[in-house]
Amino acid sequence: xxxxxxxxxxxxxxxxxxxxxxxxxxxxxxxxxxxxxxxxxxxxxxxxxxxxxxxxxxxxxxxxxxxxxxxxxxxxxxxxxxxxxxxxxxxxxxxxxxxxxxxxxxxxxxxxxxxxxxxxxxxxxxxxxxxxxxxx
Amino acid sequence: xxxxxxxxxxxxxxxxxxxxxxxxxxxxxxxxxxxxxxxxxxxxxxxxxxxxxxxxxxxxxxxxxxxxxxxxxxxxxxxxxxxxxxxxxxxxxxxxxxxxxxxxxxxxxxxxxxxxxxxxxxxxxxxxxxxxxxxxxxxxxxxxxxxxxxxxxxxxxxxxxxxxxxxxxxxxxxxxxxxxxxxxxxxxxxxxxxxxxxxxxxxxxxxxxxxxxxxxxxxxxxxxxxxxxxxxxxxxxxxxxxxxxxxxxxxxxxxxxxxxxxxxxxxxxxxxxxxxxxxxxxxxxxxxxxxxxxxxxxxxxxxxxxxxxxxxxxxxxxxxxxxxxxxxxxxxxxxxxxxxxxxxxxxxxxxxxxxxxxxxxxxxxxxxxxxxxxxxxxxxxxxxxxxxxxxxxxxxxxxxxxxxxxxxxxxxxxxxxxxxxxxxxxxxxxxxxxxxxxxxxxxxxxxxxxxxxxxxxxxxxxxxxxxxxxxxxxxxxxxxxxxxxxxxxxxxxxxxxxxxxxxxxxxxxxxxxxxxxxxxxxxxxxxxxxxxxxxxxxxxxxxxxxxxxxxxxxxxxxxxxxxxxxxxxxxxxxxxxxxxxxxxxxxxxxxxxxxxxxxxxxxxxxxxxxxxxxxxxxxxxxxxxxxxxxxxxxxxxxxxxxxxxxxxxxxxxxxxxxxxxxxxxxxxxxxxxxxxxxxxxxxxxxxxxxxxxxxxxxxxxxxxxxxxxxxxxxxxxxxxxxxxxxxxxxxxxxxxxxxxxxxxxxxxxxxxxxxxxxxxxxxxxxxxxxxxxxxxxxxxxxxxxxxxxxxxxxxxxxxxxxxxxxxxxxxxxxxxxxxxxxxxxxxxxxxxxxxxxxxxxxxxxxxxxxxxxxxx
Numbered sequence: 005x006x007x008x009x010x011x012x013x014x015x016x017x018x019x020x021x022x023x024x025x026x027x028x029x030x031x032x033x034x035x036x037x038x039x040x041x042x043x044x045x046x047x048x049x050x051x052x053x054x055x056x057x058x059x060x061x062x063x064x065x066x067x068x069x070x071x072x073x074x075x076x077x078x079x080x081x082x083x084x085x086x087x088x089x090x091x092x093x094x095x096x097x098x099x100x101x102x103x104x105x106x107x108x109x110x111x112x113x114x115x116x117x118x119x120x121x122x123x124x125x126x127x128x129x130x131x132x133x134x135x136x137x138x139x140x
Numbered sequence: 141x142x143x144x145x146x147x148x149x150x151x152x153x154x155x156x157x158x159x160x161x162x163x164x165x166x167x168x169x170x171x172x173x174x175x176x177x178x179x180x181x182x183x184x185x186x187x188x189x190x191x192x193x194x195x196x197x198x199x200x201x202x203x204x205x206x207x208x209x210x211x212x213x214x215x216x217x218x219x220x221x222x223x224x225x226x227x228x229x230x231x232x233x234x235x236x237x238x239x240x241x242x243x244x245x246x247x248x249x250x251x252x253x254x255x256x257x258x259x260x261x262x263x264x265x266x267x268x269x270x271x272x273x274x275x276x277x278x279x280x281x282x283x284x285x286x287x288x289x290x291x292x293x294x295x296x297x298x299x300x301x302x303x304x305x306x307x308x309x310x311x312x313x314x315x316x317x318x319x320x321x322x323x324x325x326x327x328x329x330x331x332x333x334x335x336x337x338x339x340x341x342x343x344x345x346x347x348x349x350x351x352x353x354x355x356x357x358x359x360x361x362x363x364x365x366x367x368x369x370x371x372x373x374x375x376x377x378x379x380x381x382x383x384x385x386x387x388x389x390x391x392x393x394x395x396x397x398x399x400x401x402x403x404x405x406x407x408x409x410x411x412x413x414x415x416x417x418x419x420x421x422x423x424x425x426x427x428x429x430x431x432x433x434x435x436x437x438x439x440x441x442x443x444x445x446x447x448x449x450x451x452x453x454x455x456x457x458x459x460x461x462x463x464x465x466x467x468x469x470x471x472x473x474x475x476x477x478x479x480x481x482x483x484x485x486x487x488x489x490x491x492x493x494x495x496x497x498x499x500x501x502x503x504x505x506x507x508x509x510x511x512x513x514x515x516x517x518x519x520x521x522x523x524x525x526x527x528x529x530x531x532x533x534x535x536x537x538x539x540x541x542x543x544x545x546x547x548x549x550x551x552x553x554x555x556x557x558x559x560x561x562x563x564x565x566x567x568x569x570x571x572x573x574x575x576x577x578x579x580x581x582x583x584x585x586x587x588x589x590x591x592x593x594x595x596x597x598x599x600x601x602x603x604x605x606x607x608x609x610x611x612x613x614x615x616x617x618x619x620x621x622x623x624x625x626x627x628x629x630x631x632x633x634x635x636x637x638x639x640x641x642x643x644x645x646x647x648x649x650x651x652x653x654x655x656x657x658x659x660x661x662x663x664x665x666x667x668x669x670x671x672x673x674x675x676x677x678x679x680x681x682x683x684x685x686x687x688x689x690x691x692x693x694x695x696x697x698x699x700x701x702x703x704x705x706x707x708x709x710x711x712x713x714x715x716x717x718x719x720x721x722x723x724x725x726x727x728x729x730x731x732x733x734x735x736x737x738x739x740x741x742x743x744x745x746x747x748x749x750x751x752x753x754x755x756x757x758x759x760x761x762x763x764x765x766x767x768x769x770x771x772x773x774x775x776x777x778x779x780x781x782x783x784x785x786x787x788x789x790x791x792x793x794x795x796x797x798x799x800x801x802x803x804x805x806x807x808x809x810x811x812x813x814x815x816x817x818x819x820x821x822x823x824x825x826x827x828x829x830x831x832x833x834x835x836x837x838x839x840x841x842x843x844x845x846x847x848x849x850x851x852x853x854x855x856x857x858x859x860x861x862x863x864x865x866x867x868x869x870x871x872x873x874x875x876x877x878x879x880x881x882x883x884x885x886x887x888x889x890x891x892x893x894x895x896x897x898x899x900x901x902x903x904x905x906x907x908x909x910x911x912x913x914x915x916x917x918x919x920x921x922x923x924x925x926x927x928x929x930x931x932x933x934x935x936x937x938x939x940x941x942x943x944x945x946x947x948x949x950x951x952x953x954x955x956x957x958x959x960x961x962x963x964x965x966x967x968x969x970x971x972x973x974x975x976x977x978x979x980x981x982x983x984x985x986x987x988x989x990x991x992x993x994x995x996x
Contacts (some may be wrong), residue, residue: 017198021196021197021199021718021719022198024718025196025715025718049315090200090201090204099892111196111198111200112190112197112198113195113196114194114195115194116194116238118196121627
């Protein structure tokens with residue numbers, strides 16, 4: 005059996021504290037994590053590289069989170085996007101479901117909550133891949 | 141809520157018949173105050189939760205939540221003034237004051253109302269980091285929170301530093317040359333010389349100098365000394381963090397008091413030494429980020445001193461701490477100039493010495509008479525002797541581990557031991573541990589593999605962190621005092637009593653308990669890893685078991701799992717070091733502390749309110765007063781509505797039905813319980829009138845032999861005739877608001893119970909008593925313990941107890957309200973009996989036994 009490759013996560017939030025806390029939390033669990041506070045840098049990065057899971061805020065200065073996740077989904081539809089957002093943007097967050105967002109988590113959240121959502125996304129993705137292979 | 145509208149509607153007929161002021165409107169105001177009161181207290185509790193480390197929150201959260209508080213507090217003041225015909229407009233001033241302080245914090249203006257130029261160490265906590273620098277903030281914190289001995293003295297703040305730079309014109313010079321520096325146009329040496337010369341030639345601003353002199357005088361009179369000496373030490377922002385800056389700035393020992401100003405300038409000047417400047421440039425610091433506070437610590441003249449690393453920085457896997465020690469002052473050890481005794485000590489109690497290397501110590505540094513330091517010969521008999529006794533080592537090691545646990549990082553500690561063996565901590569800061577070591581324990585799944593999990597994902601994490609140690613199960617009250625140092629404390633209930641054990645504990649696990657209770661707050665304060673509500677802790681664990689608690693991932697492992705502890709310690713992410721954490725803590729200081737409690741206290745005034753909590757407390761108190769007065773005044777015109785309730789106990793209660801609370805019968809003035817249809821009222825009276833709880837005698841025969849010592853000074857009939865009618869209950873089918881004066885006690889019970897779970901809530905407030913405060917607070921503790929055991933969120937301050945619970949299904953709510961009735965009955969005179977701390981436990985047991993059947 006070949007060695008399973010690590011799940012790759014990209015985190016985008018213009019509040020550094022969010023990246024600072026999420027990155028090590030997920031790395032600890034064995035994920036490969038890249039975190040960005042600058043959305044244009046994140047945008048560049050997703051053009052170079054597909055991620056398994058993208059975690060992004062919606063309301064940020066500069067690039068709009070919605071634009072970002074749309075770009076992610078366009079380039080790599082298999083990527084599962086998880087939206088993290090403040091109470092104020094909850095309505096917008098619901099809209100984002102239409103863009104194929106996997107789930108959203110309201111800030112502030114417990115690390116265990118987002119961990120569970122990521123695990124679910126991971127399971128869904130794996131199941132999708134498995135069935136995809138089956139067909140091919 | 142639709143019920144407001146219904147209440148208003150039901151009340152409307154009074155207005156048309158009699159009173160010009162609509163009671164309905166007033167009552168709706170009162171309701172609204174209660175509702176906002178609850179909301180505010182809940183937001184406060186939520187904010188407190190966020191400090192536990194389990195949540196990820198950002199600045200936006202802090203801003204949002206502060207705005208919500210601002211809004212609610214403003215509205216609650218408005219409501220009170222509407223209720224009372226503008227009696228308390230001064231509250232708006234208190235509000236504006238607090239609100240603008242919060243705003244200033246949010247905008248990052250250093251605003252503690254804090255224009256302080258000099259602060260005494262005893263006032264310093266970690267929250268003052270921006271004004272006193274990291275080193276001083278650490279010292280203040282470990283002294284006030286951990287109660288460790290640190291040097292007395294004061295801090296000249298960063299604000300003083302900026303005033304100095306401003307007044308001396310150095311600010312401008314720095315601005316002008318910042319570009320030159322960036323482009324390398326001028327050499328650092330040249331600029332450095334210009335700036336430091338200018339600093340040394342300038343006068344310390346008069347305001348600053350005056351404050352420093354005042355502080356010196358105050359210390360002198362405190363000590364009763366003519367002349368005092370200081371260690372004058374740098375404490376910049378970011379110094380003593382991961383950026384270290386170790387040795388970049390100067391410190392001076394044994395400075396006589398009259399020279400403090402000169403040495404202050406020297407420390408400030410060292411901020412602009414070429415090496416310090418270069419270091420900052422390498423690290424990417426901008427000049428405007430530089431902020432230097434200066435600590436003036438009373439000089440300690442130790443027998444021996446040195447440095448302790450809580451972990452060997454080169455080979456942490458050895459699991460040993462390293463102590464370097466010498467005779468006299470520790471400066472030569474700190475700078476690494478002198479050879480020193482070296483001890484490798486185990487990191488677990490009883491801290492055995494694994495290695496020791498005693499060197500020949502010919503010279504030592506001592507304080508010179510009149511100022512400065514001098515190197516002298518070590519007395520012959522001490523030259524080859526170890527400079528620490530085994531007791532010294534044990535104490536030092538213990539304190540070091542306390543510090544490491546508190547800061548959740550390996551620590552680099554400067555310490556001194558006096559001739560009388562007193563241990564003084566001079567400084568503590570994070571220790572960088574060698575990275576190659578990380579490789580072995582890179583990923584959590586790798587290191588946790590194969591470890592036996594006892595339970596996981598049970599209960600609520602109150603404070604994150606990891607600890608391994610030996611279990612101590614608390615079964616009785618006495619056990620609380622017996623907790624050995626470094627235990628993992630396991631208890632059935634979360635209880636304020638456990639607070640005593642927290643400092644001895646490495647971690648805390650409980651079966652039942654609220655993550656927002658008093659104990660949780662204290663656990664967070666001391667940062668002791670804590671999980672409550674596990675349901676299984678006391679079943680799965682017994683005293684003496686070795687376990688590892690991971691309150692970060694919420695797992696409990698069998699055995700001492702050292703790798704996990706080490707792994708946690710070398711994590712880079714220490715949440716408590718983040719700006720957001722400090723900001724939230726600073727804001728909470730303007731919100732949460734309760735300074736006004738007793739309505740009879742003269743500070744119980746709008747201008748005595750220092751926090752939002754004070755305001756809310758004040759508003760609530762006055763609103764209830766007002767409502768009762770209205771109730772009394774209105775009894776004439778409300779006669780048709782206000783009825784007297786006849787109970788089996790001697791208690792006069794006036795009842796006002798606002799909708800479906802009483803069966804529609806003929807217009808009688810007296811009602812009995814069989815006519816009451818209000819869900820909460822039925823439950824409450826069931827508890828209140830339960831035989832065995834409403835004791836008519838203050839001393840009942842079965843209370844045990846210790847009762848015989850009681851003097852019978854207290855009237856047995858609490859409800860004297862003149863009090864009849866002062867107790868008011870407003871009822872509807874689902875609602876009950878009761879203001880109950882029993883003797884000197886004052887209870888408020890506000891409950892809504894229906895079949896829609898989300899609307900359900902119960903609020904209980906208890907205050908007062910006739911005996912002295914100790915007994916009253918014992919009773920408060922008793923009430924709090926009981927409430928916590930029944931899942932109430934409890935807040936306790938002196939003898940005020942507030943319990944809240946909500947969103948439980950109807951039958952669960954009813955049980956709780958029966959409990960409240962029972963509590964009110966049982967505690968009527970309890971303070972008289974509470975002669976001893978142990979009685980709290982005794983009465984708890986008795987109460988539970990007596991009410992037992994009712995709650996099933």
